[in-house]
Amino acid sequence: MTTVTSPTRTVRGHVLPAPGTWEIDPGHADVSFVGRHFMVTKVRGRFAGVTGAVVIAEDIEDSRxxxxxxxxxxxxxxxxxxxxxxxxxxxxxxxxPQATFRSTKVVWNGDRGTVLGDLTIHGVTRAVPLEVAFEGHARDPWGGDRAVFSARTRVNREDFGVTWNVALEAGGVLVSKEVQIEIDLETVLGNA
Incomplete structure (x- = not known):
């Protein structure tokens, strides 16, 4: 006899993912950045190679x-x-060749929260807060359960040793120091 467990649960009136390891689906993961060129134009980029997991704990604030x-x-x-x-x-x-993010603390309220963690880029590690939202759950056509998360933060790229720039004749610099990071992830619940 098999026991079917729900991929979601209700915590204080909010639907959240069930405890377990939710693996990032690399084909449906978008980690992107937005910077400024000439201090005006938005330039966007993204990384296609994203792997990892969200481990949801019984107490959501113990997740990682x-x-x-x-x-x-x-x-x-x-x-x-x-x-x-x-x-x-x-x-x-x-x-x-790699950047990493490893959470150190989760502060959660309803269907959103702040995930504090260590972001390592260019060999430099800094503490960064991610403003995270649980966007919902879906069952895919193959019977997999998917939890979708989004996150946002801003970083100063120079804090990570990424300092190349060109001073502009009229003032300012060619490439902004501040970069916005935007994340949208589909995760798949692993087998228990």
């Missing part, structure tokens, strides 16, 4: 997240810019 990003998988819609992003002047993917 681990994510690895393949820095060479960066794509901004411009091959020349992508090559520059991968170069030693910026991400230096030959020396630092």
């Amino acid at each position: 997240v681990e994510v690895t990003i393949d820095m060479a998988s960066v794509a901004s819609g411009n091959p020349t810019r992508d090559d520059h992003l991968r170069s030693a002047e910026l991400f230096d993917v030959e020396r630092f």
Whole structure:
């Protein structure tokens, strides 16, 4: 006899994922960034190589997240810019092929919260807060249970040793120091 357990649960009136390991589906993971060019134009990029898991604990605040990003998988819609992003002047993917995020604390309220964690980029680790929302649950056509999460944060890229820039004649710099990070993840509940 098999026991069917629900992939979601209700906690204080909010539907949340059931406890378990929810593996990131790399084909449905979007880790992207937005910076400014000439201090005005938004430039967007994303990383296709994203792996990891969200481990949901019985007490949601005991949950944890681990994510690895393949820095060479960066794509901004411009091959020349992508090559520059991968170069030693910026991400230096030959020396630092991966970025990682490992949670250290979860503060949760309803269907959203803050996940504090250590973000490592370019060999430098800094504490970063992610504003996270649980977007919902779906069952895929193959019987898998999916939990969808989104997250946002802002970082100063120079804090991670990514300092290349060009001063502009009229003032300012070519590439903004502040970068917004936007994350949308589908996760699949692993077998118990």
